[in-house]
Amino acid sequence: MQFPAETMCSRVFSHSDLLQLVDDYEPPCLSLFMPTHAVEPDRKQDEIHLRNLMQEAEKLLVEQETPPQRVKQFLSSVERLPQDLNSWRRRSTVLAVFCAEAFFRCFCLPLRFEESVVVNDCFQISPLMPLLHTNGRFFILALTKDSADLYEATRYSMVERGLPVLQPPTLDGDQSALQFHSHQTPSGGGRSTKKALFHGQKGSADREKADISNFFKRQVEPGVSHALRDQRAPLVLACVDEMASLYREANSYPFLNNETVPDSPAEAELHKQAWKIVAPSFREVEERARQKYEALAGSEQTQTSLAPILKAARRGQVDTLFLPKELSTASSANPATIEEAAEQTLIFGGQVLAIDDVPGDSSLAAVLRY
Secondary structure (H helix, E strand, O other), X not given: OOOOOOOOOXXXXXXXXXXXXXXXXXXXXXXXEEEOXXXXXXXXXXHHHHHHHHHHHHHHHHHOOOOHHHHHHHHHHHHOHHHOHHHHHOOOOEEEEEEEXXXXXXXXXXOXXXXXXXXXXXXXXXXXXXXXXXXXXXXXXXXXXXXXXXXXXXXXXXXXXXXXXXXXXXXXXXXOXXXXXXXXXXXXXXXXXXXXXXXXXXXXXXXXXXHHHHXXXXXHHHHHHHHOOOOOOOEEEEEOHHHHHHHHHXXXXXXXXXXXXXXXXXXXXXXXXXXXXXXXXXXXXXXXXXXXXXXXXXXXXXXXXXXXXXXXXXXXXXXXXXXXXXXXXOOOOOHHHHHHHHHHHXXXXXXXXXXXXXXXXXXXXXXXXX
């Protein structure tokens, strides 16, 4: 199956993307975060608002004596976003843009936070903390016998992720009785409703089951695997039981949840039901980490002070780092240092949990490997 070139904002944020963002780049580094809208009429204002933020970015770049050619490069990259219609239409909650010398990445994220434009020696990753681990993030795959929609979600929102254009499945070399058409039409609620319709002779129940199975194996599953490469977040199916069984036979993604959202409810209900399914697993991850911290509390394998945590993170010693969801609540005058601790923890394979209540009655805590 051929996968199309990815649009500017179509990628799902992954661990490999994080490693790119924490790499060393020649300053300045521009980080831009803008809340967006998925439905009319508010979404029409997004392009105007982006231009305003670009003006703010230009002002900050000039104040830091950035060479004019570099300023032009940064702004031209951002200016192309509204013309990239596939990614622009896929926006949902937040647009995150990162620019540096010979580097440009943007993501449409299922998060909620305030807009900001930051020009610094490195990228600002603190708003991404809830996505740095699977804690709170999951995927939904809504299926019918001839269509598939993939969503990335957190507890509070979700955004649709594009799958490759579905092509006619090859059924034992015989397509004479089957034609396959895919089209996309916007619904009144802003959600793109993809339909793929089969036309032709009506076969037996067994033949229909085989058709659906082939469609899942040859078209949907490869597209989902491609979209979710490097991911570890749960995937929830939304479909009737018969479809779920057929897709599970084709599935290769190791984090597919055993429970299924029945049928294909409206977007808001789909999100609500899927969250109920995955929420216990997130609580379990957090609870196991808390129990491990409590068992080691008071020993050299736990820390609640930033300086020793950062030192341990740089050495690859941090197994789990607990952070408040809002870094501004941490008792530190240097949030960038907390960001570095999180970056180093993840680079060395540890986990970062951005949670409501950090254990140990502290604003920051860590469990060390040794």
